[in-house]
Amino acid sequence: MMELESPGSDVELDVLLLMLRTNAELLGDRLAKGSPTGAGENEIDDGAVLPALAAARGLGEVLDDIVADLVRRARAEGQSWAAIGYALQVSRQAAFQRFGRHADVLPQPGDLTLADAPERAVRALRQFLSGEFEGLRAEFNQRMAEVCSVALLKSVRSRLTKQLGRLYDLGPPLVMARPGYTVVDIPILYKKGERKGRIALDPQGQIAGFFLLAANIP
Numbered sequence: 522m523m524e525l526e527s528p529g530s531d532v533e534l535d536v537l538l539l540m541l542r543t544n545a546e547l548l549g550d551r552l553a554k555g556s557p558t559g560a561g562e563n564e565i566d567d568g569a570v571l572p573a574l575a576a577a578r579g580l581g582e583v584l585d586d587i588v589a590d591l592v593r594r595a596r597a598e599g600q601s602w603a604a605i606g607y608a609l610q611v612s613r614q615a616a617f618q619r620f621g622r623h624a625d626v627l628p629q630p631g632d633l634t635l636a637d638a639p640e641r642a643v644r645a646l647r648q649f650l651s652g653e654f655e656g657l658r659a660e661f662n663q664r665m666a667e668v669c670s671v672a673l674l675k676s677v678r679s680r681l682t683k684q685l686g687r688l689y690d691l692g693p694p695l696v697m698a699r700p701g702y703t704v705v706d707i708p709i710l711y712k713k714g715e716r717k718g719r720i721a722l723d724p725q726g727q728i729a730g731f732f733l734l735a736a737n738i739p
Contacts, residue, residue, distance in 0.1 A: 536665075536721070536730040537590060541583045543673060548576035550676070572672035579668040586664060592620045634703040635722055639694040642705035642720040645728055649674060649718075650688055650709070662727040669731070681733065685711035691718075702729060708736065 552573055588609075595605050606616035635641070641660070648657040654671045661669065682688075692708030699721070707718040717738065721730030 535732065537583060537587050541580070541587065543677065544576045544580040544583060544668065548573055548580055572670075572676070575670040575672045579670055579673065582664075582668045586668075589620060592616070634696055634698050635724075635726055637726070638696050638703040638705050638722055641722060641726060641728075642694055642707060642718070643691065645720055645731070646691065646707050646709070646718040649678060649731070652678065657728075657731075660728045661731075662723055662725075662729050665728055665731065677733070681711075681716070685713045685716070687712040704730075706734075709733075 592605055595608075601613075602617045602621070603613040605620075606613040609616055611619075645657055645660055648654070648660075652675070654674045657674065658666055658669065658671065689710040689712065692710065695706045697704045697706070701723070703722045705720045705722070707720070709716040709718055715736035717734040717736050719730070719732040719734055720728060721732075723729045
């Protein structure tokens with residue numbers, strides 16, 4: 522949801538890093554919106570409690586996903602379940618029971634793209650830019666829906682508007698094939714600058730990644 526400085530070719534990792542940073546920033550922002558009480562303590566503003574709660578939940582979900590992804594990568598490097606269990610401070614059996622089902626399944630390269638990927642991506646980006654957050658979230662896959670709340674989307678859109686001013690138009694979409702995903706880049710022209718939307722679609726056409734990049738990022 523926020524700008525990535527250097528996205529890589531691993532869509533899964535990009536999504537995890539993005540959601541970690543964005544939820545953490547939103548949570549910190551909401552917790553900072555406190556007001557002094559008579560006892561000298563800080564309490565969260567009423568309008569910030571629910572967004573902070575949503576961001577905290579999303580952050581927990583992202584951290585769980587990052588642990589699972591790191592376990593998969595450790596297995597791909599040849600690490601044993603005993604070593605992984607030691608790193609997690611659990612037994613080998615506990616580590617295997619929690620992660621074994623998916624840890625040895627690696628993403629398969631793919632060279633096919635969804636035929637309607639440009640239309641899906643443009644529609645999703647327009648929903649975000651126009652504030653149709655519930656409609657956008659309906660297009661998310663399960664993980665994105667769990668970690669990306671309406672409050673998070675609203676916060677990022679508000680930040681973009683403050684930084685860049687009025688939205689002018691979208692440029693033509695560029696479609697790319699990535700392992701397991703179809704990725705669509707869409708230029709976004711604002712009054713004070715440009716950004717680029719990057720939407721990653723899974724094989725079922727659901728949104729697995731939703732990025733806002735600086736215009737010059739490849």
